[in-house]
Amino acid sequence: MLFFRSVANDDATDGIDDAVCLPASSLRSVSPTSDTVVTMFFDSVKRNTDIHSDSVLMDSVALTVTQGDTFEVCNELVRIINSRPHSDGFIVIADDMTTTDSATAALANLVVPAKYAHPSITGVATITIGAATYNGRFPDFGIGNAEPTDISATELTVNTHYQSIAAATAVTIPSAAAGKAGDWITVVYDVAAGNTNAHTYTTTTDTAYALGSTIRTNRGSHADRIPLLDISEAADNVITITGATNGDGGLGTYLKFVNLTGAAQGWAAEVYVTDQGSGVTAATAAFS
């Protein structure tokens, strides 16, 4: 495990961007990012790299180094990572701490030397650990291995597939913060929405869907049905699909929700609305 600390006073060691111990096995690469900075890139601490690893960004630790010594520092990093068996495995690569902290007064505010694995390492510039977010991919239908549940005027349950009803209904979406990144919900229309019947999907706790969520409508079979695209903006927390005999709410309409952050305003939505009947009625599905 490789230890890094970027703060000078131990009383500031209170976050993962201040100090971190990372497995050498998570190291992906080491490279200069300027002529005085060598950056070590690691697999994500907080995001599961086994899930959609292609969309998970690397974490990193940037070391400040003497100009002209990037090669020597890279060489030393590899040498020290392979320094076992004469080690318990705890390897201090860079520790900027020079002032101790303790609840015992005699042990606090003592001056100690910073520690670096190589004389040409002069400090830790930054420790960058990505948040526990989900770089969203919307779920496929059918992965729940269960028959979809009818939507109703209640709060939907995460990680559940739903299907439509013809009647008007006001559906609510659970708090994003009450769940976690990666949670999902889907709704597929196997029953067309009845004429003038509105289906609303409201984030009652969150004040908005994740910015950039989309509603698209299809072209359909009638020349007058012009495809629409609505992209969510601040304060857009309602999706409305209003059934029309010759318009929105046809079979195959779907909504996909995925929780990106596990925090407020974390629900991203992808909505696709098909037509029914002749399709002559203009699409109206939109955020509000």
Place this chain on the structure above:
Amino acid sequence: MDKYFYFRDVADEIDDDDASASVVVPVKNITAIAPHNSITTLNVWFKNLKNEAVNDYVTLTVTRGKMKEVMAELVSAMNSGPHSDGFVVVADNVATTTGSTSIQGDDVAVSTSYISNDITSVSVVTS
């Protein structure tokens, strides 16, 4: 041999009934050890218990000023051996047993157990 870390954050064994009460984690799945919003709390991050999108962690309460020392002790425990069966109790808050037919008996007072003198408690938190 693979090492496994054990954490339990209930005081009474009768409450040891789900993954937020206790957990065994393969050391190879640990992704980081780092402070967590305080100078006395240390997170051990590991790959999600159920392979969900974001990783899980447990939070250890540690002595102020001993963050780095506890990290070093945890890493040393990961690499200790060879005289070990691989099961490493990092932190166990249980002080009361349960089950009249259990090995330890019912309502017996036992000592909490921490791998370091500078760990004082644990909270098993999943993301």
